[in-house]
Structure formats: structure tokens, C-alpha cells
Amino acid sequence: MDKDGKRVVITGLGVISSIGIGWREFWDNLIKGKSGISPVTSFDTSNHFTHNGGEIKNFNPEDFIPKGNLKYLSRASQLALAASRLAIEDASLSKDTSRMRIGAILGTTMGSVQTSEIINELMVLHGKTDFGDELLCQVPTHSSPSVVGSEFNLLGPNFMFSTACSAGNYAIGYGFDLIRFGKVEIVLAGGIDPLSKVAFTGFNQFSAVAPERCQPFDKNRKGMMVAEGAGILILESLENALKRKVPIYAEILGYGLSCDAQHMTQPSVDGISECMIKAMHEAGIGKEDVDYISAHGTGTLANDRNECAAIKGVFDSLYKNIPVSSIKSMLGHTMGAASALEAITCALAVKNDIIPPTINYETPDPECDIDCVPNEARRQKVNIALNNSYAFGGNNASLVLKKFAID
């Protein structure tokens, strides 16, 4: 198999986020620089050090899923199903498209962890072990791609990647491979994560969570915000998309993976540099071709410093000319959904020639002297976007998207 197999394009987007349901509302609010951060209400935070998170307040699962089925679905699966429905409608995928040739490839950090937390609370605090089957059946994380496959009759490969906070890019990347390979024509790919108490507690104990807001690249940044979300993309071979005569958001040129092989939680400059270099190499582009970088940009001291150092190293003298923004300033860190929502952002950026801002930016940090598109969206030609994502375990993934042109 040559690297250049079939061309792969994006033909549908589905978003469930704290700043919007559906990509239109999400995109409008990204450009407005709206924050989705609010006090967490889904569990008691009174004994935690911090209390804010990126919780989705106006997601009503019943808008997407028959009420009788809800009790069988973890929140992760509810988010996955809702975002998938939006993406499939957006791509005008009718029921008569051959379902054998469609895969469902998702990524997550914590998966159905909310269900585990419910079960644990019943056992530990209430001494109960008589919880019903419907709760137990939600625990396996592959229940999420399963419900998506079943609901939309997708009979191709069905995968769940659990590569933590880069899982969305892993899923999109492998979806791209499966189409390029000719194994399937269409892949529903993306990432999901519910707000997890375990993650909230863990990041708090790491002193990695900001008390009020997320300020990537700011000198006074105080950390990340634990958040939730779902981002689903419909990936399709170009020939199939042209045959169906559907609008195309962007083309995927390639991706790169790397592993720091150093530390479970501290990102490495070498590892993330390698990942960007691999992605650009596969995409067949040079560093001068990159018009926008969607940063991993979590807002922690270590991440932003190391990511900026890597960008400087890779892009050399060009680095100050490339806009690098972090939508985590608005959404917080949606974990496994993050890189999928950021891939959607890149697709809309190349489609519309608009770059969303890094909000909450006040004080420059000499160690992060990139152009972070502070506080205001920018209208600017974006032909090629690079989407960075890093994760616990040093599981790095970068994806390259390009404005679609037929030749």
C-alpha cells in the first residue's frame, strides 16, 4: 500500500459542547470567544480545591435518543450517539448508503467512567450491590461505538481507542487509514468524554486545575479545566463524496503519531516535535505551508511551555508568523473529545478562513511568545491547519487538514 491511496475528505460534523449543540452554534461561539466554563453541578465539588469545569449544561439527551433507551446508555454513549446523529444528518447520509462500507471509530480518555463512579458510590457509601444489569452493561467502554454502530447500522470496523487526551486524533487518523487503504468508503470518527469525577479529582491532586478560567499561553496561567464533549466527523473517500454530491469541509492530508517514552504525565519537547514533523512529512507539506496550528494548549505551565518550545524548534524562524490558538481557553479540556473538536475547528477554519482566538489572554509569557491569536478571532487565509494533541503516557498525535480543492 502506497502512502498515497485514496483521497479522504470531511463531509459531516457533529458537536455536543459546553458552548453549543451542533457545529453552527459551536463555531459562532468559538469566533465570539465565548467561555463554556461554569460551576460543576453533576457531582459535589465542595471538598475539592476547585469548583469550575466545562460541563455541558444544555444537552438534553431526549432530543436525540428515545427516552426509554436512555437508562441503558452511559453519558459517554449518550454524547456519542447525539453527536453522531448530528454528523450523519449534516453529511446527508441516507439509509440506503451501503452500511458494510462504513466504520465507526471513536476515541476516549475515561469512557463510561461516570457509570463506574455511580456504581462505586452505591457500593462504598451505601453498601449496595443490587444495581441492575442496565448499569453494569454501560461500564465497558466499547459500549459507545457499539450503540453508534447499532443505531445507524454501520457494519464496518468498530473501534474504541483509549489513548487518553489524543484519542480523537487517533480515531480520525485510523479512520483516514481505513479509507485510504480502501477497506471502507466512509468512517464516522471522533472523540467523546463525559465530565469525570475521577479525572476532576486526579487533576486537582496534581494541582493542575485552574480555579476560575483557562488561560493558555498567559504568563499567569493557572492550569487546565476538566471538561466534557463530543465531536464526530464523517470521513469519506473523495470519489464517494463527489458521487453523492455533498459539500466538503476539508481534506485530510495525513497524520503523525509519536510517543515520548519518558514520563506518564510530563510532556516532552522531543516527542511532540517528532509528532508534528511526522504529520507534515506524511502530508507532503513543508513548515512554510502551515497557516494555522490548533494547539493542544491545555493551560498548564508545563504543557504550554513545552508545546511552544516544540513549535519554535520545528518551525524555526517562521514560528512567530503562524497563528497558534487554543480553543481549550473556551471549552476547557474535553479529554478524548478535545482533538476531535479541534479537528472540527480546523475543518471550519480552512473552510471559512477564520481563526478562533485564545481567550483570557492578558500577560505575555516570554516562554510562550507565539502568536496565540489573543482574545479576538481573526479573518485570515487558512489553506492548511495542523491539529496538535498530546496525552497521558506521551501518546502524541498531530493531524493535517487542507482547504478542499478538486486538484
Next chain:
Amino acid sequence: MDRSVVITGIGVLSPIGIGKEAFWEGLKKGRAGFKNISLFDTSNFNVHIAGEIEFDPVEFLGKKGIRDLDRSTRLINSASKLAIDGSRLEITEENTHYTGVSIGTTFGSLHSIFQFDREGLLEGPRFVNPSHFPNTVINSPASQISIRFKIKGFNTTISTGFCSGLDAVYYASDFIKLKRADIILAGGVEELCEETFLGFYKLGYLSGNDGSDPICCPFDMRRNGIILSEGAVILIIEDEEHALNRGADILAKVMGYGNSFNLTGYKKNRYEGIGLKNAISIALKEASLMPEGIDYVCSCANSTKELDRMETEVIKGVFGEYANKIPVSSIKSMIGESFSASGALALTAAIGAIQRGFIPPTINYKERDNLCDLDYVPNEPRQRDINTVLVTSADPYGQNTAVVVGKYG
């Protein structure tokens, strides 16, 4: 697709043996690996046995840096060490960027999640031990392999339940063909823990739930559930040319693999044979084999009523007349159901069949079920030259994977 994918090393920890030779010997002898559970208190359950592995991680990994690693991580790192040494693989600054890790696990972090959360519930969230937090992410076992053995190409964790182990090999084989890597440590891991045990127990999956003596007897009329177990496997998956250039021993070649989903219900997950049937058909086609080109089926049957019957029907559907002539056995009769590790363990058995010329038996086979009427290699291994093996996995959530491996050269 120019590149051919071969297997050049195996690291295995199973209830019937540690290391490939001990594992194959156990299979050949028809040894059962079940014993009383020591990892947690079972006095609240009707079932007290499982396929627990006795092992000392220090023996494989030394003392340094293992204190905070959970059991899954210790198991899969030990398997990695065995595989790397057995394959005489040296990971260097030159080849590390073309070496990757692809691990299947679904509940690998479940115990760590519950323990971490439990501490928060009982002591308060400000008093939990932060050094246990990294164990709660599902990619922690895989990531620790990269950290320990300095593997920088990529690191992937796949969670597809029963299919995870085979899917990790499927993904790795794609990555070799796509030239994303030359060498990949691929496999699966699942640890035995109270939480997983409780879940399977509550859902009525375990043999002995009703107080009777647990029995693992795939395809037998008396089958009534699984015996839960644990396991860890790493296979060194490699580009053929790369393996030849470094003079590696090639144990088998990956000939074809298929993956297909079948629909499942909201309320009750169930097996529909069509997904497994499609997965097998794709794998055979990729391997350019007709059904009669398969010498042995290393089955995923786990001694549950539904799965064993479903797989029997699927084999009849795919193999037609030839179905009665092909030996089909389930090594789970000996090692139990190790979930995400099971596919990789079956693949290891398949390589043993090819390397050592025997078909592992289905032990505990006594009473025939009229709905399961194939040649299950009952109770005794069979000496035979094996050139090709089909390995299957099916999950009640609808995922299905099939891999065909064959003799090299």
C-alpha cells in the same frame, strides 16, 4: 499492499504457563489453569476459582520503577520483556521511531479507577494519592511499555472487549503495511480484579453463579458460563523484509484479517453470527484462501450457551461441507476467559500449533450438544502439521475480528 507482516517474537503470561514454551506445553498436555482466587476475598460470591496467574514482576522487570504500577501494567510489561528478549530485538535510537506499541485492553484500569475513586469517597478528594492517578487512564499499561523500553514510534490502546487483543494485532498489521512502523509490540492484557469479577458475576456470566461447581467446557451440553481469568501477551509484529535483514526467527506470517460489526440491542446485548461471518470472510479473502485452505480454527468459544452455538453456526455457514472436517478447538477450556487478552492468547496458541505441529484440545468435553456438532478435538491434543490457522473473536456488543496466520516459508 507490498509489505508482508510476520511474527518474530512472543511474550506470554497465562494461567497455564509463563513464556511461550511453557504455554504451548500446557496446551499440549491439556492442563487446566484454574485455582482458588487469592487476589481478593470471594466469601461474598458463590464462585471462588479463576484463572489467576502466579508471577513475580521483579523476576522480569527488576525492582526499580514498579512500585506504583498496577497489575495489568506489570503483566504486560513482563510479557514485553519476554517478547523482546525472545525475538533478540534491540531497541536503539535508530529504530525506536519505527517501533510502536499496540495494546488491547478494556478493563485494564478498572480496578485502579475504583480504588482511586474509593479513596476519594472515603477519605475525601483532597486526600487521595496523586501517584495513583496515572493508572486510571486505560492507556497506562501500554504507555508504561514505551517508557520502560524506550519505544517512540507510536503507542496505541484499543478497547473493544473480547476483540481487543486481535484488534491490536489487526491495527499493528495495518501500520506495518502502511509503513507507519517496521516493528510493533502488539497484544492484549487483562488483570483479574474484584470489580471485573463482580460485573461478570452479577450479569450471570460466570459458571457456578448458582452455587454449582464451576466448569469450563466449551461446546459441551453442560456448559453454563465462563471461568474468568487473566492474561498478557505481546507478539512482535514485523515487516518481513525488516525481520529478514536483522536475522530474526520468523515464527509465523499474518495472512489476512477482517473486522465487521453486527447490530446489537439497547436492552440486551446478543450475538448475531452475521458480523463474525463477515469478519471471517474478509480475513479469508485477504489471505487468498478458500475455506478448505484452513487447517485449524482456534475458536473464541468460552463455555457460554450462546457464543459456542453461534460460532458453530458461523463456521458451518462459512465452511459449508468442509465444516465437519476442520478441527475447531477452544483453549479457553484450559485458560478460561481472559477477555481483552483472549484473542492474543489464541493467536499465541495458533503459532504454537504451526511451530510444534499439534492441535490443542478442548478439554472437559463429555456431553454432546446437538447444536454444537463439529470436531472439537475433544480432550486429547492431535499431532498434525499445521500450515494455516483461523483465530476468531466476537463480542456481545457487536464487534467481531478474525485473523489468519500461517507457516512461514
